[in-house]
Amino acid sequence: MHHGCMLLHRLARVSQEVAATSARSRKTALLAELFRDAEADDVPIVIPYLAGRLPQGRIGVGWKVLSRPVAPAAEPGLTVREVDARLSELAKVSGPGSQAERARLVGELMGAATEDEQRFLVGLLTGEVRQGALDAVAVEGLAQATGAPPADVRRAVMLAGSLQTVAEALLADGPAALDRFRLTVGRPVWPMLAHSASSVAEAVDKLGACAVEEKLDGIRVQVHRDGDTVRLYTRTLDDITDRLPEVTAAALELRGERFVLDGEVISFDEGGRPRSFQETAGRVGSRTDVATAARAVPVSPVFFDALSVDGRDLLDLPFAERHAELARLVPEPMRVRRTTVSGPDDLRTAEEFLAETLKRGHEGVVAKALDAPYSAGRRGASWLKVKPVHTLDLVVLAAEWGHGRRTGKLSNLHLGARTADGGLAMLGKTFKGMTDAMLTWQTERLRQLAVDDNGYVVTVRPELVVEIAYDGLQRSTRYPAGVTLRFARVVRYREDKRPEDADTVETLLAAHPEVRP
Numbered sequence: 001m002h003h004g005c006m007l008l009h010r011l012a013r014v015s016q017e018v019a020a021t022s023a024r025s026r027k028t029a030l031l032a033e034l035f036r037d038a039e040a041d042d043v044p045i046v047i048p049y050l051a052g053r054l055p056q057g058r059i060g061v062g063w064k065v066l067s068r069p070v071a072p073a074a075e076p077g078l079t080v081r082e083v084d085a086r087l088s089e090l091a092k093v094s095g096p097g098s099q100a101e102r103a104r105l106v107g108e109l110m111g112a113a114t115e116d117e118q119r120f121l122v123g124l125l126t127g128e129v130r131q132g133a134l135d136a137v138a139v140e141g142l143a144q145a146t147g148a149p150p151a152d153v154r155r156a157v158m159l160a161g162s163l164q165t166v167a168e169a170l171l172a173d174g175p176a177a178l179d180r181f182r183l184t185v186g187r188p189v190w191p192m193l194a195h196s197a198s199s200v201a202e203a204v205d206k207l208g209a210c211a212v213e214e215k216l217d218g219i220r221v222q223v224h225r226d227g228d229t230v231r232l233y234t235r236t237l238d239d240i241t242d243r244l245p246e247v248t249a250a251a252l253e254l255r256g257e258r259f260v261l262d263g264e265v266i267s268f269d270e271g272g273r274p275r276s277f278q279e280t281a282g283r284v285g286s287r288t289d290v291a292t293a294a295r296a297v298p299v300s301p302v303f304f305d306a307l308s309v310d311g312r313d314l315l316d317l318p319f320a321e322r323h324a325e326l327a328r329l330v331p332e333p334m335r336v337r338r339t340t341v342s343g344p345d346d347l348r349t350a351e352e353f354l355a356e357t358l359k360r361g362h363e364g365v366v367a368k369a370l371d372a373p374y375s376a377g378r379r380g381a382s383w384l385k386v387k388p389v390h391t392l393d394l395v396v397l398a399a400e401w402g403h404g405r406r407t408g409k410l411s412n413l414h415l416g417a418r419t420a421d422g423g424l425a426m427l428g429k430t431f432k433g434m435t436d437a438m439l440t441w442q443t444e445r446l447r448q449l450a451v452d453d454n455g456y457v458v459t460v461r462p463e464l465v466v467e468i469a470y471d472g473l474q475r476s477t478r479y480p481a482g483v484t485l486r487f488a489r490v491v492r493y494r495e496d497k498r499p500e501d502a503d504t505v506e507t508l509l510a511a512h513p514e515v516r517p
């Protein structure tokens with residue numbers, strides 16, 4: 001295999017041009033051209049860099065180091081693989097003197113970069129060039145570069161759970177490689193997500209014949225079983241099998257031998273009422289001493305969909321048929337409670353079900369069209385959640401050092417929503433709703449993400465998602481979207497979400513016609 005020659009210079013150019021143009025066809029064409037020149041081995045670097053992500057995750061280089069001027073190289077010579085190798089080296093530095101060593105390595109890298117490349121690298125290392133909306137355009141660019149039909153590439157990405165994997169296969173072997181990406185037991189797929197409706201009436205009106213299911217406030221889980229082997233995955237496709245032995249045991253008791261099921265894990269107390277989200281999430285998050293944790297907070301799976309049974313891929317079947325398969329496999333208490341509604345004439349049934357579900361301590365319902373396929377990895381219009389309390393998932397952009405009782409703690413959070421161009425727009429601040437434990441936790445977590453601290457505000461890599469309750473929006477010229485949140489308060493951190501999953505300014509404004517100009 002010969003040495004890769006994709007230059008950082010080329011990638012930085014394309015990245016900048018893609019960000020600068022709003023025309024989707026132009027973005028696609030730029031990416032197609034780039035992919036045509038890329039080799040399969042460049043892909044694990046090129047794809048994350050384009051999205052503004054570091055394959056190494058965090059590498060612990062702050063603004064101070066990055067903003068130190070270094071004379072740029074006159075000619076571009078860095079390849080993306082070389083940059084990646086240097087950053088891997090940087091990520092490994094630890095122990096005493098590591099600050100200085102990291103600064104030296106950064107200086108060396110910057111000295112080998114041209115001015116354009118330096119700008120790109122700084123953006124990458126601070127997390128500022130993050131382009132969340134890039135994946136969809138990249139799929140089209142890949143299709144164009146390789147001659148594969150875009151719909152086939154999209155389905156492959158959905159099933160592989162990774163654009164990168166599909167891109168590598170396509171660039172190495174051409175369109176025929178897409179046949180490899182079938183729903184496979186043991187390989188997780190991105191789960192289908194829901195939109196919101198403001199009432200059951202609106203949901204039923206939009207969907208017609210639908211199932212109305214209880215919405216359990218737990219952790220999404222995808223359960224794969226192949227004979228005696230069971231694997232459990234989160235909504236971000238992390239393997240959490242080792243943490244939840246009782247869920248594995250439950251899956252082994254089911255009637256099927258080979259299946260993929262979708263559901264929620266949740267903890268119920270002795271009285272059968274759901275424990276708080278924090279308790280369930282804490283349990284699912286804890287890796288050490290699983291046995292003790294399982295005794296304190298036992299969890300149960302509650303299934304609501306079947307994606308594959310006995311080697312049959314059910315994704316394209318209507319929901320009613322998938323549910324029939326689920327019901328054959330999973331006995332009552334392990335299946336989500338639901339009712340079915342024929343349409344708006346039958347609204348009473350749906351409303352009574354919502355009221356009863358809330359009374360049992362759940363957070364709301366999800367209405368699901370009976371005829372819809374499973375759109376893995378998408379927020380399908382055929383699942384609509386209805387909850388009495390409205391919340392937003394926002395990204396923490398920065399935090400201010402607290403005063404008085406909160407001295408030494410990072411307190412007032414700066415909150416951002418995603419924008420159409422893949423950036424983040426600050427919507428407001430809040431220091432309300434945090435428990436002492438949360439303050440301690442967020443201080444530590446945000447310090448790990450810090451890129452700058454001016455003694456007053458700590459700017460962080462925009463990676464942490466927080467769920468915020470609010471009373472409404474008001475217009476404000478001080479914020480970039482022209483609006484700010486009224487009475488924002490923290491509900492909880494959502495470590496199960498990525499910044500790409502955060503809410504957008506667009507959907508927020510759509511939900512609040514009263515503030516539109």
Ligand SMILES: Nc1ncnc2c1ncn2[C@@H]1O[C@H](COP(=O)(O)OP(=O)(O)OP(=O)(O)O)[C@@H](O)[C@H]1O
Nearest residue numbers: 193194213214215216217219220264304336366385
């Ligand atoms: N019956 C159900 N059907 C589908 N999803 C359910 C159900 N009960 C609970 N859920 C959970 O609700 C989530 C769907 O809502 P959404 O896609 O908006 O994600 P979310 O933002 O995590 O939801 P929220 O923030 O409202 O809790 C699923 O990911 C799943 O974890």
